[in-house]
Amino acid sequence: MEVGIIAQLEHSPFDAMAMVVLCSYVDQRIIESEGRWKGSDKVRDIPWPEELVFTLNQNVLNDIGRAKERYSQQVSDLQLVNYAFTSFGKALTKKKGLHPDTFVQLGLQLAYYKLHGHPGCCYETAMTRRFYHGRTETMRPCTVEAVEWCKSMLDPSCSSHKRQQQMLKAFAKHNKMMKECENGKGFDRHLLGLLLIAKEEGLPVPELFTDPAFTRSGGGGNFVLSTSLVGYTNIGGATVPMIHHGYGFFYRIKDDRIVVTCTAWKSCPETDAEMLCKNLFQSLQDMIQLMATAHL
Structure with missing residues (x-):
């Protein structure tokens, strides 16, 4: 049985891939050791931890109370689904x-x-980690080709051959743009820099x-679909939607399955994470079937 590890982190100090x-x-070490500790059993002589006692005034206590209340409201409003697509x-x-x-990104589109x-x-x-201090760039999968x-x-009048041609064009455009973004040729971080300079x-x-x-178009953090490939490992993750009528979509890809975690806000009548995943899995089936039946 495959067991995924889900890690929670704040992105400011470092990117998710460091934690992944x-x-x-x-x-991998847990799997290799079959879950049993095989290191030293010696107990080190270290001092006991000391409790830190915080003195808080009423204003701080009130802020903490409001933060807890707001957090509870947001958590109760969050729809989160986690499914494994196991057909391939x-x-x-x-x-x-x-x-x-x-493949997953176009299926989501x-x-x-x-x-x-x-x-x-x-x-x-x-990822722009090939550059010193490089972190991320925004890749925009919603292309004209997609x-x-x-x-x-x-379109029921469109042939399988035509659909396959259109899909392969969308694949080529997506792959080209991803490579450009990874090589520092994206534009979202550049625009962000210009905005911050103007404000500062x-x-x-x-x-x-x-x-x-x-x-x-998603500028200013207004993307309807906020997505990220967590990797080709057992590690999972999740994110909340950027906007009220949006979705958060994290996924990991294994040889025999695609595991997705999708979120939406319950208070938004337009969105449904459950239905989006259902449509996605059908789309993935349709795409692979298209490659099997269409003739070039």
Whole structure:
């Protein structure tokens, strides 16, 4: 039985992948030792820990009370589902010549389109760790090619051959953009830098950042789909939606399965994490079937 480790962290000091690598190492050592400690049994002579006593005034106590109340309200409003798609995984997608991560991302685009009837602006993490102090860039999977493919999948007059052609174009565009982002050729961090400089220097904020189109495209942290590949390990994760009518979507990919954790806000009548996952799993089946039946 596969057991996943879920780690919780605050992103400010470091990125999630640092924790994923650490947890993956621990997971592998536990498996190798069959869950039994095989190190030294010697107990070191160390001083007992000392309790730190905090003196808090009423203002601080009131703030803590309000924070706890707000936290409880948000937790009770969160819909979180965790499912494993076990029909196939990385092994089959790679056999078909399709990048596993791109496969899931395009499947999510199709799932969202089928559920909501329109495209969903999407954030995917692109790692820039090949650069000194490099962290992340925003990869935007909602491309023109992806949307055209989604439309073809919902068009009953469109042939399997045409759908496959559209899908492969979407794959090529996604892979190209991911490589560009990983090589420092993205634009979201650049725009963020310009915005922060304007604010820090007391300069007028460029009109771009207040343009409705910028916000609808996900700019300013307004992505409808907030996604991240946690890795090809047993380590799982989750995130809340960026916006009220959005979704948080984390996933990990194994040879024989794809495990997803999806979140939405219960108070939003438009979203449903359960239905999004159901549509996603059907989309993944449709995509692999398309590769099996369409003739180039």
